[in-house]
Amino acid sequence: MKKILNYIVVMVISGAVLLGCKDDFLNTQPLDKAPGTAVWSDAALADAAVTELYNGLRDGILDQQNMETITDNALYNFGKQDIMESIISPANTGWVNDTYAWGNMYAMIRAANLALQNLAVPKFESTNGIADRLKGESYFMRAYFYNQMLRYYGAVPIVKTPYLLGDPDYTIARNTYEECVNFIVSDLDSAALLLQGKSMEAGRATYGAALALKARVLTYAASDLHDIPAASAKSGLIAGYSNKELLGYTSGDQAARWQKAKDAAKAVIDLNQYGYSLDLAAPVTPEQGRQNYTNMYLSTGGGEKDGIFIRYFNDLKSEDGAWFARNNMPNGYHGWTSSEPTQNLVDDYEMMDGTKFDWTNPAHAAAPYDNRDPRFYATVLYDGAPFKTRTPDGKGIDPRGEIQMGTYQIGSAASPTVHQGLDTRQSSIENWNGTRTGYGIRKFINNTIDNVTFQDQNTRQSVPSPQIRFTEIVFHYIEACIELGEEAEALAWLNKIRFRAGMPAVDDSGPALMDRYRNEKNVEMAFEEQRFYDARRWMIAPETLGQKARIIRISGTLKPGKTVPAYAYSKDNYTYTYTVQDIDPGVENRKWDDKMYFMPIHRDEMNRNNKLVNNPGHQQ
Template sequence: MNKVTITIKHALLAAGIMAAAHGCKVDIQPTDRYTETAVWSNPANMELYINGMYSEFKTFQFGTFPIGYSNATDALSDIEKYTSTVAGNGTVNILATDASRVNAAGPQLNYWTAGYTRIRRLNEFLDGLAKYAKVDEDTKVQYEAEARFIRGYVYFWLVKLHGSVILLDNIEQYLSKEHERSSEEDCWKFIAADFAFAAAHLPEERDAAHTGRATKGAAYGMLARTWLYAASIAEYDRKQFNQDALTGVSAANAQTYYQHAADAAQAVMDLAAQGHYELESDYAAIFTNRNTKEAIFKLDFIAPQVTHNFDLGFAPPGDAPGQCLVYGVPTAELVDEYEMSDGARFSWSDPAMAADPYSNREPRFYASILYNGASWKNRTINTTPADATEGFSEYAVTTEPRKTVTGYYIRKMLNPASNDFVVNKSTQSWIELRYAEILLIAAEARTKLNDISGAQQALNTLRNKRGLPNTTAAAATTLMQAIEHERMVELAFEGHRYWDLRRWRKAHIVLNGVRFTGHRVTPTDDGFNYEVVNCDNMDRQFTPALYYIPIPVSELQNNPALTQIKGW
């Protein structure tokens, strides 16, 4: 094998060069590139290397996806509407209403090149670790577990997109430029194996010097998420939407994979019982409390070196007039899903609810949505069209309105104590994996295993902590409906909704041939009028072919053994 040369951009290494006399040839290592043996001779370099690999999680922070601009995939679904009509800030709207924009020639929904670049770096790390690392065996195994945790996450995204992808387990495979796709089922098993290895070898807790690094609970949580996806596709896909020989998961294995998901979720729940994780009573504070015990795996930010722009992108305009970007806002479809405080379903058909729709709603509503009359940063939000700063603006009348096109603003994940985010940016953590999601995974997997009482227990644990009564669902069908509702509300704006609809194979129904809505609120003599208005100016499009995103044509040209997913 040819020796691999690794570039470490952030490592500061002292290069000692010994000169030989008498005109002998001297091989001088360049100061910006280091051979494997040089990298692995110093354990500090390994720390720098693996720390750098965690930057991959920033690719999808706050539910974004790199589609030219980092637009939120929730805006491809029914819960969020991006306000812009033009490419860039509005790319997600273009994709949501024109399925033809997703094709093998275009860059949209493309993570292939970036994903495989990261996989190569991780496999290089694993190769050097095995051959050259000068650390004890326990440390070596833990480093391998971390690298495989990150690799599993990268492959998880690739398989969510394409189903059947190339599996590369070691650096020797890169000597060949010809690689075939593996079956989707084998891909899910590969991802699960990486997370299972990580779960077996990572510690339950990290010390202060390693905050933000993967733990046993994070690995088990990602394993549960992985098996839930595999099981869902096994149950719902059944080769109805793509006839490629390598896509799909055997329906006969659905129950086995649901059991795997339930078992992995239970492992996290056991860790919670030991005091490692717990649900928060204050839902809003989860996303601004750096020390929340609901976070299983998160990215922390520290000003001024490491920050983000979530507040600048989503805060209502009154927070910084003329500067807030208001990328995306909640839809009425999401707002209407939040229950009443007593657990009753909200309905515009109920005269009392319709007359005062924002009163007596569940706590998550007030922690997630800014509505007309909401109290926020010492002012009252006014979304009536008469308000020039924060009032309703009809979608597509202005290309970049920078205000609500639905009558609502996002409250969740904003920092209520920050008024200087334009200059100093934001530092609230991004939580990639929460304990709430684990309970929802457990509830769904147990429902599919016909463990109704176990599913109810997991779901009710979450609902009760959110101030809601136990679910009334007592059969598998109604319980699954309750879980789908709960995921829509609990995980809103965290980047799950679009992918949930895909794995349930409901996207071609929910996201096709429809226009989502908002509420134009106008004052009347005795209150307000709430008019339902479209926030889309054309029908949404989701064709069945989109369940498997095409492989970029440039990758097919570079790899003669790689074939396009059938149908593209």
């Protein structure tokens, strides 16, 4: 069984001294907190303080609202997104995962700086290299937090030491984008050097994680959004911005940057430590492809080899990530259907023969969920999808445990009545939180956990949240190869990923290969919070993030002579009609503005620090 890293909250007090009092009772230390001097003089307390840095990880399946909801892949059920409507500003930065809140990030960076400052010359006996390990983890986490900000805001101020009370000036200007990239890479090189050869608990930073994050950082840095000549040619807003050095490289060779990205990704591949079923010479069966994909996100059956840096959750306590199933299962299972796949994402999944799905193709339109990429079935809950046993209040209506996203005639064809699907917004189970798009998330939900209680939300799960996985790094390698004109190498690795999923090889070239690559990455990494960054750095956001959210409406009409109960919704009994449409603009009215390439720094932060310059389109 995997060792689960328990995240320990330690309150560290540094330099709290009462002056002018000599009474002993006024000089006592609190019983529930450890003073800073004690923390860094004791190996166990220092370990706990560094462990607390991992509580800054917020990506993946932790929050009720997945970041896919600010992309074309998903919709948030409980409120429209200002980010998707391009109406954010320094006064209204819109919904943002806590990872990217300026103050939260700098609080975690300060904690990492405190650790590095106090571990520079350890004040405790460093047996088994514990001080080097803690320093390595601290360098990694500082780099991780800075990169979270970099890929959201562009350049940020680099703070290398913790500010203290009484410091003469707390204001600091943003460094250049290039300086930020170099600083993060330097931290990751330091982390790799200190962590190499160390045996680490599951969930902690490792040598491989440091190399993998470096590959991500350099891939983003090489992208068009951060090559200012290329970005300026595509965006007048960026072209007219006075501080372009905050957004990317104003000079230099983009091809050289892609070479660095390629080399960094290849260094991870050459470790021969990670990778699940990527040594295939031909596609596996569709059934095995679906199982391979499921194994990776549940970390079972060998799929854990794809995880390089993962946050684990303990289902024995009420951690946010343990509630992913409750937050996202359909309302017909007493879930909340919070983050819902859109029709936009569903249409991105290819047919089994590798051709594109097409609503103008009569065969596709008549059976849109047949013969699709096996990853579709492992990611999306759709009408008719086999799922799991219903809770007692739904089992009598649906004894087979199949998703009901439509309206269906029941009874006899001569005298039918209409049944509202159990997983719709008109459900007889719960009618307040059903899907708006006609879909739900299957990925990251442990289907083996049955409904042991009447209210399924009482059941937690321990599915891990991937922060970086090996397949992402392979995608970075493929992308760099394409950008460098090494198409044969790119195709070889792209087809390895497709073979694992049961999909046929492709042989595209030129722009078609890049389009295929981008689609492949999107469906493989769905709901792993990559899309928001990728669409922006590829500068395809106007055509993707700016799309209207597409939804589906499904109705089943009894065929003549048929008499069926409320759950026998097979094609033998029904004629199905599928209607695809834009979401009601009252729910969400998506549009793109180039100011969304770089998020605004909040007005409060601008007021606190008069040396900050805001991003293009957000200067007001």
